[in-house]
Amino acid sequence: MIIRSLTIITGLLLSTVAGHAGYPIDVTVAQNGCAGAVANDGVDDYTAIQCHINYMNTNFGGGILVFPSGAYDTSQTLVVPGAEMLTGMGAAVTSISSLDGADVKVLRFDGPANSFGGMDSIRIVCSQSTEAKQPCVHVSHNVPVTFRDSHIWGGQHGLQQDGVDGMIINCIIAAAALDGANLFSRGANWYIRTKFNPYAGQTVRYAYAQNDWAQTPNNGLQENHFVDCDFSGTFTHDAVAIYDNNTNQAITTFEGSVFSAPVTITAARATLFNGIEFGSTIDSDAPISLVGNYAVNAPITVTGSGTRACAGNLQITC
DSSP states (O other): OHHHHHHHHHHHHHHHHHHSOSSOEETTSOBTTBOOOOOEEEEEOHHHHHHHHHHHHHHHSEEEEEEOSEEEEESSOEEEOSEEEEEESOTTTEEEEEGGGOSOOOEEEOOOTTOOEEEESOEEEOOOOTTOOSBSEEEOTTOOEEEESOEEEOBSSSEEEOOEEEEEESOEEEOOOTTOEEEEESSEEEEESOBOOOOTTOOEEEEEEEOSOSSSSOOSSEEEEEESOEEOSOEEEEEEEEEOTTOSOEEEEEESOEEOSOEEEEEOSEEEEESOEEOSOEEESSOEEEESOEESSSOEEOBSSSOEEEESOBSEEO
């Protein structure tokens, strides 16, 4: 029985390796018909990097692509079509930037509904123009991704998130455009210990803006969860703005987070706040729940026509 069990386990392991990339690919090494990326902050590495991504996707459906320390530049959007994970040596030492700071979307994740591609320990840098029109990173409709320990900086929106069931953990996401949002969401995802703050000296419109579903027909309830996140900084409008276009589908939960600017909810099914530090006003025309929160700077009174359920708040009048 033990021998048979070991045989089964070994077979499963071998089938797993055979069905996916057995080894990570170093994008700086010329291999598999692809040139090596130079990573010297000046050479266009688009062709080399995209070739390595495509090789991994075509042959294995996904896998790990390693980006050694360096400054990689791209003149075009790098497309991640499946379960490819872009892995750097740390956001402080591995970066992928738009060549010459051009207004280019640097990364787009286009995988199928069960792909879970993503990035780990990388910094993505896009246009720093206050009039940028391209998002820095874009997750396409219904795509799940995993982002870990990474920074996204620049573009009209730092992250345009149209995906579903993704996980963003321990990241910093910041836009550059005055009319943009650090996170512009038309999807439904999880965010844990992530900062949606403009970089020092920069001002954007929103930390987080939620709209209705990116795709038609939509996916039903639009659930987004934020745990221990930071929505501080300088904004021309709100820290958080939620408007689901009156579809009555947006359900958003915030736990243990910080807001420095107003929170405005125009249309949603429900928004729940638990253990939040509020630095400004709360206005909601949709149902909200406020439990165990604190107004940091001065007492505030919740406004708006939405129904409210409130308990255990400090300096907050519902």
